[in-house]
Amino acid sequence: IGEYENALKYCNEALEIRKKVYVDNPINPDIASSLNDIGSVYSSKGEYDKALEFFLESYEIRKKVYFDNPDIAESLDNIGRIHLYKGDFTQSQDFYVKSHYLRKKMYGNGLNHPSRACYFNNIAEIYFYKSDLNRAKKYYEKSCEIYKKVFVNNPTHPKISSLHNKIGLVCFKKGDYDEALKYFQNSYKERRFFYQNNPNHPDIANSLIN
Numbered sequence: 390i391g392e393y394e395n396a397l398k399y400c401n402e403a404l405e406i407r408k409k410v411y412v413d414n415p416i417n418p419d420i421a422s423s424l425n426d427i428g429s430v431y432s433s434k435g436e437y438d439k440a441l442e443f444f445l446e447s448y449e450i451r452k453k454v455y456f457d458n459p460d461i462a463e464s465l466d467n468i469g470r471i472h473l474y475k476g477d478f479t480q481s482q483d484f485y486v487k488s489h490y491l492r493k494k495m496y497g498n499g500l501n502h503p504s505r506a507c508y509f510n511n512i513a514e515i516y517f518y519k520s521d522l523n524r525a526k527k528y529y530e531k532s533c534e535i536y537k538k539v540f541v542n543n544p545t546h547p548k549i550s551s552l553h554n555k556i557g558l559v560c561f562k563k564g565d566y567d568e569a570l571k572y573f574q575n576s577y578k579e580r581r582f583f584y585q586n587n588p589n590h591p592d593i594a595n596s597l598i599n
Contacts, residue, residue, distance in 0.1 A: 393434045400426045418460065421450035425464065432471060441471045457495050462488045462504075469511065478515050485511040506535035510552070517559065526559045547592065550579035557599060573599040 404423035411417040428443030448464035455461055469484030485508065492504035499505070513528035533552040540546040557572030577596035584590040 393430055396430045397427065400430060416450055416453045418451065418454050421447045421454065421460070421464075424450070425467065428467060432467075432474075437471050437475050441468065441475075444468050444471060457491060459492075459495070462491045462495075465491065466507070466511065470514075473514060473518055476518070478519055481515055482512070485515070501535050501538045503536070503539050506532045506539065506548070509535070513555070517555075520562075522559050522563050526556060526563075529556045529559065545579040545583040547580070547583060550576045550583065550592070550596075553579065554596065554599065561599075 400423060404420065404427065407417070407419045407423055408415065411420060424443045424447035428440045428447060431437075431440035431443060444464060444467045448461070448468060451458065451461045451464055465484045465488035469481045469488065472478075472481035472484065488511075489504070489508040492502075492508070496502050496504055509528045509532035513525045513532060516522070516525035516528060529552055533549060533556065536546065536548045536552065537544065540549060553572045553576040557569045557576060560566075560569035560572060573596060576599075577593070580590070580592045580596050581588075584593055
């Protein structure tokens with residue numbers, strides 16, 4: 390808890406400094422960034438209403454600053470994720486779809502672009518929270534296959550190991566324990582290799598717990 394309070398303190402101090410620096414231009418990307426950071430801390434604390442408040446404020450500024458920009462897509466993802474945590478699946482999907490279409494405008498329709506993998510992961514999260522496990526697994530697998538092509542020269546990338554872990558969790562919830570173990574072991578091996586210079590990384594600990 391103390392770490393979150395310190396993070397909030399520093400983020401709020403940064404916000405106040407930026408508001409003073411840009412007193413004549415409050416519609417500024419640096420201010421939006423600080424608001425987004427504060428929203429992220431509240432999200433980590435589980436205070437979703439407060440997180441949503443700051444994410445929305447950041448989003449409104451970013452919309453005015455930019456036309457099409459990754460920061461806007463980030464805000465849409467963040468807002469969608471908070472709605473997901475609050476159990477509002479329709480709202481969550483709406484924001485995820487908006488983010489997806491924005492990224493398609495920016496990056497094109499490439500089948501193997503990371504933004505497409507991000508979208509599939511987001512949709513899988515919705516199905517997972519709704520306990521629609523077959524669809525969750527389907528979309529996690531779609532996301533994973535794209536990331537494997539994106540990181541073809543780095544097959545132990547955290548995006549891949551994270552998805553293997555998520556697929557393992559789906560299998561576990563379905564009662565497919567042998568398949569779950571296979572995915573958990575793959576994720577553990579990938580994380581152990583990727584973080585070989587940091588054997589105490591929390592992702593490795595998470596894999597061992599699973």
